[in-house]
Amino acid sequence: MTKPIKLCNISDYQSFIDKFDTFLLDCDGVLWKGNDVIPGVQESLSYMRKKGKKLLFVTNNSAKSRANYLEKFKKLNIEAYEDEIFGSSYASAYYLKNVLKFPKEKKIYIVGESGIADELALEGIRHCGFSDNMQTFKSDDIVSDPEVGAVICGIDHYVNYTKLAKALHYLKTNSDCIFLVTNDDATYPFKDYIAPGAGSIAASIIKALGREPDGIMGKPNKPMMDCIAQKFKLNNERTCMIGDRLETDVQFGINGGISTLAVLTGITAEKDFIVNDAPIVPDYYMSSFGDFSKLF
Ligand SMILES: O=C(O)[C@H](O)[C@H](O)COP(=O)(O)O
Numbered sequence: 356m357t358k359p360i361k362l363c364n365i366s367d368y369q370s371f372i373d374k375f376d377t378f379l380l381d382c383d384g385v386l387w388k389g390n391d392v393i394p395g396v397q398e399s400l401s402y403m404r405k406k407g408k409k410l411l412f413v414t415n416n417s418a419k420s421r422a423n424y425l426e427k428f429k430k431l432n433i434e435a436y437e438d439e440i441f442g443s444s445y446a447s448a449y450y451l452k453n454v455l456k457f458p459k460e461k462k463i464y465i466v467g468e469s470g471i472a473d474e475l476a477l478e479g480i481r482h483c484g485f486s487d488n489m490q491t492f493k494s495d496d497i498v499s500d501p502e503v504g505a506v507i508c509g510i511d512h513y514v515n516y517t518k519l520a521k522a523l524h525y526l527k528t529n530s531d532c533i534f535l536v537t538n539d540d541a542t543y544p545f546k547d548y549i550a551p552g553a554g555s556i557a558a559s560i561i562k563a564l565g566r567e568p569d570g571i572m573g574k575p576n577k578p579m580m581d582c583i584a585q586k587f588k589l590n591n592e593r594t595c596m597i598g599d600r601l602e603t604d605v606q607f608g609i610n611g612g613i614s615t616l617a618v619l620t621g622i623t624a625e626k627d628f629i630v631n632d633a634p635i636v637p638d639y640y641m642s643s644f645g646d647f648s649k650l651f
Pocket residue numbers: 381382383384413414415416417509510538540541542543544551552553554
C-alpha cells in the first residue's frame with residue numbers, strides 16, 4: 356500500500372503547489388464550516404491565484420445554486436467567479452437535461468433547497484415541492500400527481516414528514532418515476548458540531564422505498580466530473596482534488612485519475628487512512644488548507 360505524503364513545512368507546501376496547474380477545491384470542511392471560514396483560506400487561495408493556478412470549487416452541497424454560492428464567497432470575502440463553481444445541484448440539473456433528457460412535460464419533486472430548484476429552472480426543467488417547506492402534515496395532502504417523473508433529494512434544513520411522504524408516494528405510484536440523490540454525504544461539518552448530511556436525509560426515503568436511488572450525482576460519481584469536463588479540459592497529470600472526506604473527495608480524485616490531497620479540518624481524521632488496510636488513501640495530506648497561507 357502506498358503511504359500518503361504528509362505536507363508539514365513551507366518547502367513541502369511549495370513543492371506540492373508547483374506540481375499542479377489546477378486545483379479542484381471542496382468547500383464544506385476545507386474552505387469553511389457553515390459560515391465560518393477556516394483560518395488562512397483567503398491567503399492560501401490568493402497565493403495560488405498569484406502563482407497562476409486554475410481554481411475550481413467543487414461542492415456536494417446542493418443547498419445553493421452557483422449564483423447563490425458566489426454570494427456566499429463574496430460575503431465571506433473569498434475571491435471566486437461563477438464559472439469556477441460546481442455544486443451537486445448544478446451537476447444534477449446538467450445530468451437531467453443532457454444525459455437523462457428529462458421530458459419537458461414532466462416535473463421533478465424536490466426534497467431539498469433553493470439550489471436544486473434554481474439550477475433546474477436554469478435548464479428549463481419543471482419542479483415542485485418548495486411550498487412544502489413549512490407544511491404541517493395533513494394526510495389529505497398526499498395525493499397523486501402523474502406529472503411527477505422524478506424525485507430528487509439533497510441537503511434540506513427544512514425537511515419534514517410531508518415532503519418525505521410525498522416523495523415516497525410519487526416513487527411508489529408513478530411508474531418510471533426516477534429517484535435521484537444529489538450526494539451521499541452522511542454528515543455535514545459545522546464549526547462546533549457535525550450535522551446529518553444529504554445522504555442521511557435520503558436514507559429515510561431509501562429505507563421506506565426499499566431500494567437504492569437510480570443515481571447519485573455528486574462526488575465521487577461521474578455526473579459531477581462530466582459537468583466539470585464539459586467546461587474545462589483537465590490535464591490529469593497537473594490536477595489535484597483537495598477535500599476533507601475520503602469517500603467523496605479523495606475517491607472522486609481517484610475515479611477521475613487526478614492526484615488527491617486530504618485536509619483534516621472537516622470530516623476525515625489521520626487515523627482513517629494512515630492504517631495499512633485503509634480502503635481509501637489520499638496521495639497527500641495536511642492539517643489545513645489554510646496552512647498554505649504561510650507561503651503568502
Ligand atoms: O450535503 C451535505 O451533506 C454537505 O453539503 C456536505 O458537507 C458536502 O459538502 P462539500 O464538503 O462537498 O462541500
